[in-house]
Amino acid sequence: MRKGRIAGITSNTVPWEILRAAGYSPVLLEDEAGPTPHADRWMEDVFDRRFRVIFDRLCAGAWNHLHRIVIPRTSEQEHKLYLYLREIARTQPAGVIPELYFYNLLHTRTPESYDYGLERTRQMIRDFEVSEDELRDAIAESNRARGCVRDILQKRREGRLEGSAAIEMIRGFYSEDRGVFAGRVPDRLKAMQEQVAAHRPHILIKGVPLKDASLHRLVEEAGGYVVAEDDWRGSRAAGETDVCVNKDPATAIFEKYFYDEVSPRVHPAEHRDAWYQREIERAHVDGVLFYVPLEDDVQGWDYPEQLAHLKSRSIPSVVVRENGAPLADFVGSLHRK
């Protein structure tokens, strides 16, 4: 397998396996501290801080270790980020922005979107000039890492791993070579045998995408145990299944990202909420924390129905707009079933 180049990816639905097969080390582009003068000039305040930082650092030429940027059609902000970067690359001095690639993965679960996405995935494989063998190797590496993510989540379900620690461990799934990640995680998990969750209420976090584990820490400080989060950085990182190894790799990769990944654009709503509903049905949740700041444009539309559903099952919930506020009181009012 060719190696050595770094590809910056903007979220969970960039097919890691294709980039890996093409010799890239894919790395999730993260928020970082500091001012964002380029973003302040060009971007409206609707963009999340992480996308502002990505735009800013790329315009500034500060991330020149990246050889490629790959952006999926998984959220509108990423679509616009791509258009903005294309325009900067076109109109500003050449060479600053790394080569951009857009992966047109759609999330409406229709036969047309399926065919379109599969065709775009095949096109991406052609564009990156990768062989079937290279893809199979990358799939195997990636699936091993998915297995490790599931082991992390299992440890947490057993009450032996704090939610904040789980989020931090899972981070490696997006930022490291998955082979390295898969080699490193099992030993760390073996060492975690102590119960940390006894009698603490189990909380599920739902809402806008989390940027780190700070909300988890607040819950933990208040005495809660975050058992799951409806978020691709946490409980949903590995998805329900691996990339199938018994199909042609293009179809297998595409289906994994089409059917088993998180995106605000998934439609219909039953599919979008299927994971969350299952978690609630499993009845190991004592309360749900909706993290929905007023800057949110998306989750708030689903909230009234989700609230009604929780009420019908007598599961308490709270809305947190900013880190803090009613959170401690809410956690304090819960009891472990």
Place this chain on the structure above:
Amino acid sequence: MAQKQLTSTIAASEGQKAWFASLRERVFETRAPYAIGQADMPFELFQAMDVPMVSNQWWAAVVSAKRLAPYYLDKLNEAGFHKGLCRYCSLSMASTVLGDTSQAPWGGLPKPSLLAARLTCDCVQRVFETWAEQCGAELILLDAPAATHLPPRWWEQSRHDWRELFEDHRLRFMVRQFERLIASLERISGRKFDPDRLRTLMEQVNRQEEYFEEVRLAICNAPKTPVRMHEQFTNVMAAQWQRGSDWAVSQAKAFRDEVVSRAEQGIAACPNERLRIMWVGAGLWYDLDFYTAFEESHGAVFVWSMYLAFGPDGYIRYGLADPLLALASRTVSMNEQLHNPPWANEWIVEQARSHRIDAAFVLTPLGTRPSATGTRFVEIALEEAEIPVFSVHADMVDARLWDAEEMRRDASRFLDHVGRR
């Protein structure tokens, strides 16, 4: 509101009201099906199938102009939707399912059979899902793959070279989605889709937009604009929502005749015109007087908005052998062309130059935040072209966020400065 100067404007308003009244009558009395859809949906398909479609944005504008938006938006918040959520697309929903729906303008919208939207953001599918569930209406969503072929000066290719401009894979995908939409329309209406009828309609749409192009040219060339911007709104939107129909084409022609004749006679909408202003963004539907507020004091006349200007560049398609494919090319990028780089900034600067614009007012939507994208690119491009920009931070429908006096004061100061240049 400033007096209407054009007979065609009065005819357009009356035509629209009559259309709406007959829609209500048909729906209530004969239970005829009708649809509500986003402004960037292929209205032509509905027209070709005789299923009337109400534009969601148009209805939101009507509710807002009647100063009813605060009432319905409060109801939306009371129903548990938080105050930061997008309003332009949800106001019509609120006015049909929340609170006292009979308070809505003209007796309110009857329950639709079909709701239809193109997914240009991550929120609109949720608005339409909620709406469809509340109304028991069928829901059709068109997904929206991104354009990756982004050549400069798109408007020079969109009429003849649309196949290359809009990318084959995106067009084919949109046609497949249209086929699903057509199947729904056939089921709902009991009629069979006829591609020849669509082709004829598309030819009529071309004619209609060619009339609008003549109007645009007359405004560009006249020493002082023969028609105010808000009269352009009324004429253009009434025809666009029924584009290609006999009524729409003849309305566009009447508008063209009147504007061209006024230009030929040297009639100015505002004889005091000293500054030509462009309005970038959706209209301020609850305060249309804003657009004439600076005529007397500064000779500042709003002459340009996207509503008229986009007609010819965004809609005309020549080469209609495959009308569905041509229609797909009109649909796949419409919203992006109007608001986002690279399309919007480059086109708006071109428009500003051809209309001899002295200053631009650029709307950054406040309560409809996701639709604000692209605004900075437009503002910076205008400033680089040496056109002064006044940023208007406001919502297009939510009057609760608008301080009319303060905004007029700030705008006056800006225009003082422009006038001195």
